[in-house]
Amino acid sequence: MDNLPDIVGKRDAAVTTRRILKVNHAGEFGAIRIYGAQIAMARLLFPDIVPALHDMREDEIRHCRLFHEAMPARSARPCRVMAFWSLGGFVLGFLTALGGRNMVWICTEAVESTVHRHLEDQLAFLEGRDQELHALIASIQDEELAHLREAEEKQTARGISHALLLPVIGALTDLMIWLSTWGDSSWMRAEMARSGKA
Numbered sequence: 001m002d003n004l005p006d007i008v009g010k011r012d013a014a015v016t017t018r019r020i021l022k023v024n025h026a027g028e029f030g031a032i033r034i035y036g037a038q039i040a041m042a043r044l045l046f047p048d049i050v051p052a053l054h055d056m057r058e059d060e061i062r063h064c065r066l067f068h069e070a071m072p073a074r075s076a077r078p079c080r081v082m083a084f085w086s087l088g089g090f091v092l093g094f095l096t097a098l099g100g101r102n103m104v105w106i107c108t109e110a111v112e113s114t115v116h117r118h119l120e121d122q123l124a125f126l127e128g129r130d131q132e133l134h135a136l137i138a139s140i141q142d143e144e145l146a147h148l149r150e151a152e153e154k155q156t157a158r159g160i161s162h163a164l165l166l167p168v169i170g171a172l173t174d175l176m177i178w179l180s181t182w183g184d185s186s187w188m189r190a191e192m193a194r195s196g197k198a
């Protein structure tokens, strides 16, 4: 278990690195569950989008494995509340799929853009501290960005549901990440602002 509490500004970089791996691994697991629920629903309701969702899910499965493989060398362990991520992902995927194709892509856009912002913070933190993990996250970030772009392109309309849902799903994703990193996600953002990178 990570040592708590850390003193702001004097945190152990190894602890933060372990939290980054833990939340990224759990987040990928959640993403697998979102896409899994959406694929199951799409098969029944709108099978035309199944291949695109399937390809994205394959990427998330690979990302999840890569983060898991990076854990032992850094003494990191998977999140203890994986069931929480699993259920959260499934419910989000299920509900958005009920809302139709467009809502599926709004969900992808919201989650991927929030993840992208956190990966940016992580990259700034890891620069010069853990180049190997930095390179891994940078390569995964490219693929998450491709998911984001594809989700934006596939939306046929950007009405009220987009305006309402995007901030809600984004805030839920932020909250999950914040809880899983014991608040380190805010700390990294503040550190970046102080160093003029944000």
Ligand SMILES: [Fe+2]
Binding pocket: 028, 031, 059, 060, 063, 064, 140, 144
């Ligand atoms: Fe991913």
Ligand SMILES: [Fe+2]
Binding pocket: 031, 056, 060, 112, 143, 144, 147
């Ligand atoms: Fe993704």
